[in-house]
Amino acid sequence: MKWESATNEQLLTIFNEDIDCPTHLLSGAVTEAFNRKLFNDLIYWIFRNLTKNTTRAKDAWSAEDDDILSMGYCGIMNALNRWEPGKTGFKTFAYMNIRTEFTRTLEQEATQKREINKHSISYDLELENGESYLSLFPSRTNVEKEVIRKMEYEVKMEPLNKEEQAIIELFLEGYKFTEINRNLFGSKRTGKAIRDEFFTALGKIGLGHFVIQQSTPKKQSQRKLTEEIVREIRAAERSFKTRQEEADYYGISRKLIANIRKNKAWKEVV
Numbered sequence: 001m002k003w004e005s006a007t008n009e010q011l012l013t014i015f016n017e018d019i020d021c022p023t024h025l026l027s028g029a030v031t032e033a034f035n036r037k038l039f040n041d042l043i044y045w046i047f048r049n050l051t052k053n054t055t056r057a058k059d060a061w062s063a064e065d066d067d068i069l070s071m072g073y074c075g076i077m078n079a080l081n082r083w084e085p086g087k088t089g090f091k092t093f094a095y096m097n098i099r100t101e102f103t104r105t106l107e108q109e110a111t112q113k114r115e116i117n118k119h120s121i122s123y124d125l126e127l128e129n130g131e132s133y134l135s136l137f138p139s140r141t142n143v144e145k146e147v148i149r150k151m152e153y154e155v156k157m158e159p160l161n162k163e164e165q166a167i168i169e170l171f172l173e174g175y176k177f178t179e180i181n182r183n184l185f186g187s188k189r190t191g192k193a194i195r196d197e198f199f200t201a202l203g204k205i206g207l208g209h210f211v212i213q214q215s216t217p218k219k220q221s222q223r224k225l226t227e228e229i230v231r232e233i234r235a236a237e238r239s240f241k242t243r244q245e246e247a248d249y250y251g252i253s254r255k256l257i258a259n260i261r262k263n264k265a266w267k268e269v270v
Contacts, residue, residue, distance in 0.1 A: 003032035011038060015091040023083055026090060030080055034073065042091070043072030046098050051106075064243075064258045075101035110174070156205050164201035171198060225252065230269045233260050 075098030
């Protein structure tokens with residue numbers, strides 16, 4: 001069958017209603033839909049709803065359009081490879097696989113960030129001149145994370161039981177109290193209970209006076225772009241390990257960097 005002669009409505013009808021479409025025919029329809037970008041709206045809709053009102057939203061929305069579509073297309077191909085006629089419409093099945101692909105990728109990124117935190121350099125809490133490490137840090141939220149990372153970890157953790165050590169370890173890796181509850185206790189407790197135990201553990205090792213400030217996070221101020229910086233971004237003069245590292249360096253989003261390179265932003269700079 002020549003799928004290029006089918007209308008968009010016909011293709012969408014197949015995906016929505018034809019639960020018995022053979023895989024070899026469905027493959028051709030999916031390929032033609034890719035060419036026409038018919039899945040793009042669905043992919044973006046799933047991505048927005050998955051990251052809306054969650055702690056992932058800030059990082060997720062720094063993803064470039066090409067990255068979002070690539071993850072979505074992978075989900076669709078997974079759906080096509082696993083498709084079994086007669087069970088459900090392909091659009092519904094593709095939705096589940098796209099969502100799974102997004103979730104898996106976001107979790108991988110979170111894991112990578114936690115691994116970076118795990119390998120932070122650790123020193124004794126007190127400097128040689130007797131001053132506290134606190135004197136080196138500006139006043140900011142979650143300063144206790146930086147303090148704990150500077151401890152001689154094994155020595156300072158000795159007074160704690162295994163449960164308390166596990167809670168602090170996950171906290172240092174970037175997990176939130178609700179996530180710690182889910183990973184260690186299968187969500188049988190509450191985030192507040194984990195938080196209370198966390199501070200009790202800090203008290204045992206002499207850090208009970210540190211408090212997490214529960215303030216509303218402020219948007220990170222963006223670095224003021226100049227024509228010189230824009231040209232530097234376009235020329236890719238600096239080397240970065242990841243796109244996010246580059247975005248953090250310039251103080252702007254990955255999306256804006258991509259648009260600058262594609263000449264969609266700052267068009268007047270040549």
